[in-house]
Amino acid sequence: MVFCDRTSSKGLLHHLEPVNESTPHPISERWITSLESAVSEGRKGLAVLVDPDNIRDSEDLDWMSGPGFDAVHTVLLGGSLVTEGSMDTVASWIRERTDTPIVLFPGAPSQLTAEADALLFLSVISGRNPDALIGKHVEAATRVRELGLDAVGCGYMLIDGGRTTTAHYMSGSLPIPGDKPDIAATTALAGHYLGQQCMYLDTGSGADRPVSTDMIAAVRAAVPCPIIVGGGMTSPDAVMDAWASGADLAVVGSAIERDPHFLSAFAAQAERQR
Numbered sequence: 001m002v003f004c005d006r007t008s009s010k011g012l013l014h015h016l017e018p019v020n021e022s023t024p025h026p027i028s029e030r031w032i033t034s035l036e037s038a039v040s041e042g043r044k045g046l047a048v049l050v051d052p053d054n055i056r057d058s059e060d061l062d063w064m065s066g067p068g069f070d071a072v073h074t075v076l077l078g079g080s081l082v083t084e085g086s087m088d089t090v091a092s093w094i095r096e097r098t099d100t101p102i103v104l105f106p107g108a109p110s111q112l113t114a115e116a117d118a119l120l121f122l123s124v125i126s127g128r129n130p131d132a133l134i135g136k137h138v139e140a141a142t143r144v145r146e147l148g149l150d151a152v153g154c155g156y157m158l159i160d161g162g163r164t165t166t167a168h169y170m171s172g173s174l175p176i177p178g179d180k181p182d183i184a185a186t187t188a189l190a191g192h193y194l195g196q197q198c199m200y201l202d203t204g205s206g207a208d209r210p211v212s213t214d215m216i217a218a219v220r221a222a223v224p225c226p227i228i229v230g231g232g233m234t235s236p237d238a239v240m241d242a243w244a245s246g247a248d249l250a251v252v253g254s255a256i257e258r259d260p261h262f263l264s265a266f267a268a269q270a271e272r273q274r
Contacts, residue, residue, distance in 0.1 A: 031074070031101050031118040032152045032197050035226045035249065038073075044243040045073030046266065049105060049230065049253030051205070052082050052090040061090075063256065064097040068263030071270060072098075076251060077116065078105035080166040080205070091115030104149070107170060109140035118150040120200065125191045126157040126184075127173020154198050154228075155191030157184060159211050161203025161232045168204055178209070181218035192223040199223060201247075203231030205254050210238050213245035220246025234258075236266040240273065 038045060055061060063069070075094055077087065087104075091113045094102055104119040106112065112119070121144070124132035144151050158168055158175040168175055176183050188199045199219060201211045210232035219227055229242045230251030239250045256262045 030150060031103055032150075032226070034101075035198065039226050039248050044247070045249045046071050046239060047074040047076050047103075047228070047230075047249050047251045048072050048256060048263075049076045049078075049205070049251050050090065050094065051079040051253065052077065052087055053079060053084050054257060055090045055093070058093040058096070061093050061097060063260050063263070064094070066260070066264070068261075068265070068267040069098070069100075071263060071267040072100055074249065075100050075102050076105040076120075076253075077102055077113075078107060078111045080107040080170040082107065082111055087111055087113040088115060103152075106140075107167075109136055109143065112140065112143055112147055112149065114147040114149070116149060118152055119144060120154040120156075120198075121151040122154050122156040122200065123191075123196065124158065124171050124173055125155045125194075125196070126159070126176050126187055127171055129172040132171045132173060152198065153196045154200050155188060155194075155196035156200045156202065157187055157191075159184065159201055159203045159215065159231070161207025161211070162209050163207060165204025165207055165231070167202060167231075175203075178203075178212055178215070181212070181215040184215045185218040185222040188219045189222045192225055196225070198226040198228060200228040200230070202229070202251075205231065207232035210242065213241055216242060216245035216247050236262075236269040239266060240269070 077091055091102055092115055095115060101117045104116045121137060158171060158173065160175040160178040191199060201219060203211055211229050216229055226248045227246060228249045228251060229247040233239055233242065233250060233252050234255045242250045
């Protein structure tokens with residue numbers, strides 16, 4: 001297992017490619033290409049998920065200047081339901097603190113901002129709700145282009161993590177049973193054949209348990225594209241287990257909100273295992 005620290009994640013940017021430079025928000029580097037490069041080299045990454053509703057002022061992001069943040073490869077911004085937080089404002093506060101890539105993780109077409117480096121264009125392929133598969137994407141497509149966002153096709157799979165989460169409810173779809181890795185693997189394979197650039201396995205924020213290592217391994221065996229895994233990872237060990245099972249990018253969110261020392265503990269443990 002190779003730990004990808006902030007220095008090495010910046011090194012990934014040498015492999016990025018230009019996109020349409022005539023867009024309002026010109027992009028000279030592609031986040032997905034950096035992740036694909038890391039996968040090809042066997043490097044792993046950590047992402048932090050920031051929910052704008054939980055950020056009341058810029059000081060709520062002070063942990064980004066603290067010990068351990070150098071371990072972060074990507075900042076994901078968004079949530080299943082954002083009712084009060086401002087995507088623009090929170091993104092600008094993040095930008096003031098770090099040059100780590102900001103990637104939108106939107107739960108609705110309204111959760112867009114030109115302040116981001118990329119957008120996970122999430123299609124909930126684990127469910128059968130047409131709005132989550134394509135409907136909301138049609139609503140958002142023109143706005144995505146106007147903002148010049150680098151949209152990354154992402155096959156999003158909700159996994160049962162022991163309780164109904166906001167992601168389950170808002171998507172209007174049933175999650176894949178946590179003990180059915182074969183369903184997850186074939187769903188990911190279908191998403192890959194449909195052209196999705198990465199897969200995201202998620203039990204949702206506040207889940208009782210993370211995606212099982214068996215399921216991650218099954219999806220890893222099924223598809224060659226980058227695999228992102230999130231939900232229910234409350235300890236550094238859980239991140240390491242996800243990495244060892246085949247996740248390329250492990251996502252933590254609630255764990256950092258509950259424990260401001262999570263990142264420093266994670267960085268120390270990862271360093272010991274290098």
